[in-house]
Amino acid sequence: MPPRIPRVAFFPDSFHEVNGVAHTARQFTAWAGRTDRPFLCVRAGDCSTPQLDTSSHGQLEVLELPRGPASFALDKDLRYDPLxxxxxxxxxxxxxxxQPDVIHITGPSELGMLGAALAHHLGVPLAASWHTNVHEYAARRSTWATRVLPMRRQAGAARAIERTALGAAALFYRSARLLFAPNPALCALLEARTGRPCRLMTRGIDARLFSPDRRTAPPATPGQGFTLGYVGRLSVEKNVALLGTVARELAGxxxxxxxxxxxxxxxxxxSEEASLRATLPGAHFAGVLRGEALAAAFADMDCFLFPSHTDTFGNVVLEALASGVPAVVTPDGGPAHIVTASDGAGLIATDAAFASSVADLLNRWSLDPAMHASMRARARAYAATASWDAVFSGVYQAYDEVLFHATNASGGPR
Incomplete structure (x- = not known):
């Protein structure tokens, strides 16, 4: 007799926005619909009243709830509703x-906290994904406050904020029976801080959408130069100011x-767009792009720069590689794991060496175009192996192993 497929109630922090959490949430929900799994997605949306959609999606159900006038912006595309x-x-x-068998949240947002409370109220096992390094975000977002301190104390204050935020986040995640994280280092950190089992939940890619075939620009040549690209939120925690450092190094x-x-x-x-426009005077700012327009923008790049230290995975890095675009990333977080696994499809550089590493790489490409072509091919080959089906099948396997196998072994389901 085939194993029973669990009924999952999913509470994503964001869904309609343009960020990695929302992208993964959309993919997870779509996959559940395609594979006809009993799945309830509870999410915030632009509707004026709560809307429950149980039709035309097989066993997929969606409950969309409005954020109210008390909500405020955390960034241009991200809001929080305390009510x-x-x-x-x-x-x-x-x-x-x-009647869910498991409630799965994606972080300490208003949705995540409500989902955790309801799981406790109903006695339903709770799973929680760690998608965002909230402690690092807190430290970087607090610079407006630490700036009033003497220079010698600012770094210490930022570290104290980061430690406090990490402790609070670990306390919240301890309420779950099963954790997911997008890279091995985070899995180890969460298991150490919470005492809960943590399973790897990476990201997949639509290799048909993100492809070198989408390129509209002519091939890069030493005479024409190279297009350096960035895709993501233009905010402090993404460390986008480092792009200006790259521009100054190249100009010099x-x-x-x-x-x-x-x-x-x-x-x-x-929020950092105005500052970037000042430091990148000749840059083309395309705004937010989606779908084929985004895929074409990726494919038109020759090198992808991602200076963030706070990304737990780095969906955009995988999308760049799938588009045949080598990436330069920092040593922290998920992007470094991607580049390391890609077998020569990019570089990892510290902030201090980032600009010179980019400049040196471009010069090597200009002298040896075959090197650029080889890195492009390696990027595409690695990303083409990343499958959403494998990612989400692994999530369901973890549900079974950690939540339900242990429950059944101790006397049957709840």
């Missing part, structure tokens, strides 16, 4: 009707006739 618990009774009714070398021409293509929006 979201007003929807608690509506969600509770939906959960009692759906160009004055000495030691650098090939470059262009910057910036995709995204955020």
């Amino acid at each position: 979201f618990p007003r929807h608690g009774a509506t969600i509770l009714r939906a959960l009692k009707r759906f 070398r160009a004055q000495q006739n030691r650098q090939v021409p470059v262009r910057f293509l910036i995709v995204g929006q955020g």
Whole structure:
């Protein structure tokens, strides 16, 4: 007799927004629909009243709830509603009707906290994904406050904020029976801080959408130069100021006739856009792109720069590699794991060495175009192996091994 497929109630922090958490949430929900699994997605949306959609999706159900006037922006595309618990009774009714075997949250947002509370109330096992290094975000977002301190104390204050935020996040995640994280280092950290089992939940890629075949620009040549690209939120925690450092390094070398021409293509929006426009005066700012327009932008790049230290995975790095674009990333977080696994499809460089590493790489490409072509081929080959089906099948396997196998062994299901 085949094993029973668990009924999953999924509470993503974000769904419609343009970020890695939302992208993964959309893919997970779509996969559950394609594979006809009993799946309830509880999410925030732009609707004016709560909307439950149980039709035309097989066993997939969606409960979309509005954020209210008390909500405020965390960034241009991300909001938080402190009064979201007003929807608690509506969600509770939906959960009692759906009868989930597991509630899966994606972080300490208003949705995540409500999902965790309802799991406890109903006695349903809780799974939690760690998608965002909230402690590092907190430290970087607090610079407006630490700036008033003497310079010698600012770094210490930032570290204290990061430690406090990590402790609070670990306490929250300890309420779950099963954790997921997108890279091995985070899995080890979470297991050590929470005492809970943590399974790897990486990311997949649509290799048909993100492809070198989408390129509309002519092939890069030493004479025409290279297009350097960035895709993501233009915000402090993404460390985008480092792109300006790259531009200054390249400009300085160009004055000495030691650098090939470059262009910057910036995709995204955020609070640092004005500052970036000042430091990248010749750059093309494309704004937020989706679908085929985004895929074409990736394919038109020759090198992808991702200076973030806070990304737990780095969906955009995988999308760049799938588009045949080598990437330069920092040593921290998920992007470094991707580049390391890609077998020569990019570089890892510290902030201090980032700009010179990019400049040196471009010069090597100009002298040896075959090196650029080889890195492009390696990038595509690695990314083409990343499958959403494998990622989400692994999630369900972890549900069974950690949540239900242990429950059944101790006397049957709840």
